[in-house]
Amino acid sequence: MQTTQPRRPGELVFTILMALGSLFLLWSAYGISGFEALSAPGAIPMVTAATMLICALMILRDTLRRSPVTSEKLERDILPLPVVVTIAMITAYALLLKPLGFVPTSFVFLAVMIRYLARCTLPRALLLSVVIVAVIYLVFRLVFTVLMPAGIVPEAEIIAWVKALFAGKGN
Amino acid sequence: MDVLQSLLIPILNPELLGLIALGTFAGIYVGAIPGLSVTMAVSILISFTFSWEVYPALALMIGIYMGGVYGGSRTAILLNIPGAPAAIATALDGYPLAQKGLAGEAIGIVTVVSFIGGFIGIFALALFAPLLADFAIRFQPRDYMLLAVLGILLVGSLSGDSLVKGIFAGALGIGLGSVGMDPLTYTERFTFGTDALRSGVSFVAVMIGMFGISEGLMQLHTVNTAAVKQKIGRIIPSWPLVRKHLPLGLQTSSIGTVIGALPGTGGDIAALIAYDHATRVTRNPEVPFGKGAIEGLVAPETANNAAVGGAFIPMLTLGIPGDAVTAIMIGALFIHGLNPGPMLMVEQPDMFWFIVSALGLANVFMLIFGLTGIKIFVKIVELPRAMLLPVILLLSIVGAYAVSNSLADVYWMLGFGVFGYFLKLYGYPLGPVILGVILSRLLDDNWRRAIISEQESLWMLLKGTLASPLSLVLFATVILIFVSKTPLWGMIFRKKAG
Numbered sequence: 293m294q295t296t297q298p299r300r301p302g303e304l305v306f307t308i309l310m311a312l313g314s315l316f317l318l319w320s321a322y323g324i325s326g327f328e329a330l331s332a333p334g335a336i337p338m339v340t341a342a343t344m345l346i347c348a349l350m351i352l353r354d355t356l357r358r359s360p361v362t363s364e365k366l367e368r369d370i371l372p373l374p375v376v377v378t379i380a381m382i383t384a385y386a387l388l389l390k391p392l393g394f395v396p397t398s399f400v401f402l403a404v405m406i407r408y409l410a411r412c413t414l415p416r417a418l419l420l421s422v423v424i425v426a427v428i429y430l431v432f433r434l435v436f437t438v439l440m441p442a443g444i445v446p447e448a449e450i451i452a453w454v455k456a457l458f459a460g461k462g463n
Numbered sequence: 464m465d466v467l468q469s470l471l472i473p474i475l476n477p478e479l480l481g482l483i484a485l486g487t488f489a490g491i492y493v494g495a496i497p498g499l500s501v502t503m504a505v506s507i508l509i510s511f512t513f514s515w516e517v518y519p520a521l522a523l524m525i526g527i528y529m530g531g532v533y534g535g536s537r538t539a540i541l542l543n544i545p546g547a548p549a550a551i552a553t554a555l556d557g558y559p560l561a562q563k564g565l566a567g568e569a570i571g572i573v574t575v576v577s578f579i580g581g582f583i584g585i586f587a588l589a590l591f592a593p594l595l596a597d598f599a600i601r602f603q604p605r606d607y608m609l610l611a612v613l614g615i616l617l618v619g620s621l622s623g624d625s626l627v628k629g630i631f632a633g634a635l636g637i638g639l640g641s642v643g644m645d646p647l648t649y650t651e652r653f654t655f656g657t658d659a660l661r662s663g664v665s666f667v668a669v670m671i672g673m674f675g676i677s678e679g680l681m682q683l684h685t686v687n688t689a690a691v692k693q694k695i696g697r698i699i700p701s702w703p704l705v706r707k708h709l710p711l712g713l714q715t716s717s718i719g720t721v722i723g724a725l726p727g728t729g730g731d732i733a734a735l736i737a738y739d740h741a742t743r744v745t746r747n748p749e750v751p752f753g754k755g756a757i758e759g760l761v762a763p764e765t766a767n768n769a770a771v772g773g774a775f776i777p778m779l780t781l782g783i784p785g786d787a788v789t790a791i792m793i794g795a796l797f798i799h800g801l802n803p804g805p806m807l808m809v810e811q812p813d814m815f816w817f818i819v820s821a822l823g824l825a826n827v828f829m830l831i832f833g834l835t836g837i838k839i840f841v842k843i844v845e846l847p848r849a850m851l852l853p854v855i856l857l858l859s860i861v862g863a864y865a866v867s868n869s870l871a872d873v874y875w876m877l878g879f880g881v882f883g884y885f886l887k888l889y890g891y892p893l894g895p896v897i898l899g900v901i902l903s904r905l906l907d908d909n910w911r912r913a914i915i916s917e918q919e920s921l922w923m924l925l926k927g928t929l930a931s932p933l934s935l936v937l938f939a940t941v942i943l944i945f946v947s948k949t950p951l952w953g954m955i956f957r958k959k960a961g
Contacts, residue, residue, distance in 0.1 A: 303889050310631070317638060317653070324652050330919050331911040333645035336903075337652055340637045347631035354627075370888060374683040378856065379881060382676070385860055386873040398857055405853035409686055424854055428861070438511060438865040 298361035302370050307348065307355045314345035374409065381405060393443020398425045469816030472518065473824055479522045483821055486526020487828040493527060494534025494550075495840070496851065501531030502787045503678055503855070506670040509795045510862035513667075517799040517814075522821050524795060528788055529825035532730050532767050533577045533833060536760075540569045541841065549730035549767035552738035556752065556759030563755060567837065571698040572757060573764045574833030575705055576712050580765030581826035583716035584723060584772025588779075589819045591724075596780040596808035604912035605928055607781075609937035611906040614726035614783045616944050619895040626948040628891045636899015637906060639664055646904075647911065659871060666794055666900055667866045668875035673893045674787070675859035676880025679852055681887055686849050699834055704757070711741060711758055712765045719766030723773025729786025730767035730774075737766030768829075772822060779803055779815055782905060787894040790901045 318341035324334030364370070381401060388397045402421035407414060432438045442448065473479040493504040504527050512520035535550030540557030553573065560569040602610075615636070619629020642653045643663030654660040715737035722733035741752075741762035748756040774785030782804035784790035796803050801814065808815055863876035883893055917923035928934040946952055 297890075300889060306885055306889055320653055320655070324650060330914045330921065333648045333650040333652060335914075336907045336910055337638065337641045340634045340641065343634040344631055344638065347627045347634065350627050351625075351631065354625075369684075372684065374686060375680050375884070378680060378683060379877070382856060382860060382877050382880075386870055386877065389860075389864070389873070390870060394861075398861075401857060402853050405856070406850055409683075409852060410847055410849035420850065424857075428854075428857065432511060432861060432865070438861065439868060440861065440864070 297358065299355055299358040300361055300370065301364050301366040304355055307352045311345065311348035311352050314341060314348045317341040318345050377408060378405070389443075390441050391443060393445045393447070394440035395425060395429060395445050395447075396443065398428065465812065466816050469813040470820040472813070472817050473522060473821045476518075479518055479821075480824065482519050482522040483526045483824045484828045486523040487530035487825045488526075488832050490527035490530020490532075490825075491534035491537070491829070491832055492530075492840070494531035495537040496846075500674065500678060501528055502791060503674045503859075504531065505788055505791050505795075506667070506674050507858055507862040509791065509798060510667050510671065510866045513795075513798045513866065517796075517801065518817060520795065520799060521818065524792060525818065525821045526825045526828065528792070529581065529768075529771055529822060530829055530832070532771055533574070533581075533764075533829050535767075536573045536577070536764055537570065537840065540573065540760075541566055549734050549770075550763070551731065552734045552763035553760060555738070556750075556754070556756045559753070559755035560760075565755070567698045568700065569760060570837060571700040571834065572704060572708070573760050574830060575700055576708065576761045577764045577768040577833070578826055578830040579709075579712050580716040580719055580768035581771060581829065582823070583713070583765075584720045584769035585819060585822045585826060586772070587720040587724070587769075588772040588775050588822070592776050592780050592815065593808060595776060596805045599780050599805040600809070602781075602805070603927075603931065603934065604909040604916065605924065606931075606934055606937060607909040608906055608913055609928075609934060609941060610726060610781060610783050611902040611909070613937060613941055613944075614777075614902060615895050615898050616941060617726060618786070618898050619892065620944055620948060625890065626944075629895050632886065632891050632893065633895035633899045636896040636901075637903045638899075639669060639896070640900040640903020641907065647908075665863075665866060665872045665875055667798075668863050668872040669879050669900055670791060670794065670897055671859050671863045672876040672879025673883040673896060675855065675862070676876060677883030677887055677893070679856050679859065680880065680884040682848060682852055686852060698837060708757060708761045711745065712761050714744070715740060715762040716765040716769040719769030720773040722766070723770025723785055724776040726777045726781070726783040726785060729788070730770040731786075733766040733770040733773075734763035737762040768826075775818065775822070779807060779818065780805055782807075784898060784901060787897055790894075790897045793901055 318338065321334055321337035321341040324337055325332035326334065328334070367373075381404065385397055385401045388400075399421050402424055403417050406412065406420055407417040410417070412420075429440075433440065473483060490501065490504070494501055505524050508524055508527065509520075512523060532549055536553045536557065539550040539554035540561050543554050543558035543561075557569050557573070560566065615633035616626075616630070619633045620626045638653065640663075642660055644650070644654075644661055645652055651661065718737045718740055719730070719733040722736060723729060738759060741758045745752075745756070745758045748758050750756045752759050770785075774789045777783045777785055778789045778793055782793065782802070784793050793803050801807060801811065859876065859880075860873055863872045864870065866872055883896075886893060886896075914921075914924060917927060928938050
């Protein structure tokens, strides 16, 4: 089990959290049905949580034995800015999806992310976002019939208008 | 006659045929583009197709799986970046060929041998799965329990750098799978008194988080790596070249099928073992291995495509997934109300033969698409990752939301995505987590059946296990995996070697 790789930044904290989390889960699993019977609903959860705890303690022992890596930094190699920004953007997306709706939220998300990650010009990022959102919307809304929050966009009216337009053409 | 009718379903239905073709085409690109994985694509796709009929949903997913396993070889050859883990061995000889200006030839031979390997795996599936299903009907609950443990252990031991981390990940998956109301006694498990957890954690949210978001976050570390430009020459390989490597291809296809059929192993391991086999049986390669040997392309590519058919054998006959992708496919079958396992073959043989036929068609489409449109393909693969990643993330979010139109699933997905990212960073394999979630119910139900049938006695259960040849083999294998990873095992073998 012992590995020779040096300990990465944050690894010790993560391993301690895993061990504490496993201990908490074992306590919760014990609360399901205690040691009532081997076939009780809490039996497998207890074995599972106990396995996690034993493994987490073994990993912790191994992590403590390894020397920390000197060439890596937490803010550069574990949680670099693009990762933090992306997590924040996904959270913001989830928060804004219902009030704003799928189309505007996705457009803003893509435009900001493409501009930030690809470092392209703003008009290019906006244009790409429009095209991608249009394709995703057409494929998933019409082909996969996925219902997404309409939000501020009067989607039903637009679809009805497009349908009426085509119906009119057909006449 | 019924078999023939089921085999003809996807062939005679233009919609299904089109979906298999579309899936295979998309799969080649998904498999080829570094940062996109088949597991990721299939997990996102489940959320979009769960309202479909089962045949079209499966047709699309099977196409993506088959195309994706092959597609990984493209970027392995062109850019020395395997698009999928199953193509790691392909890069060893594929990229040196591309450097010599022979990328077209390499892609051509890889396409043809992948097709051959794919058919051998599908043939094995059609031949052996019905036999295994007949045998599996006689399995006892303890055998299923042991098979579930074995599957998780094998994935845990083979997919990461440490067995302990693999077991931790597998146990975590089983724990996640137990969240909610116990289906037998309606007791709450790991719900912490919250209503949101009573119906359990959304499997699709866990899956998209672990394979979509966490992979996307990992890719951010290398987001600005520039793509290498390539030139493509002749593509379709000559018949003498194919004939020359056919014997090796047949051997490695068999290896791929067997390894793919073992619970917990998949195309990536099959490809590496096949490559190793090729280096040992090829006495005088025209070009040394690692410098552009055709044998080094034939072996892994036949094996990983043969492993696709092989992986469906335990999945359809025992309900045990072969690897992460088949674990997700099992999830898809569950979502569509099917129950993979020996009874599927008895109750719905049409489903089995449909899958065989769809795999065969996907294999043919793989050959067609593989030998055409390579120049356009090269352009698409050169798309910067910085533009692809936001789209992948957006699709993941939409996918998680679409399952039950619930924002809670998006938060779960994000939570598991961030958690999966840290697990990956610190060397924990994610495959066992998904396998654990999928197998949790099978393990729990069969453990309880087994122990109740032995009057709640562990001693009786052990006696029963030792008295049955099948249970004994499974039990011994589980013990062997444990022991083989202990320092004691290493000491014994070092002493023997000394």
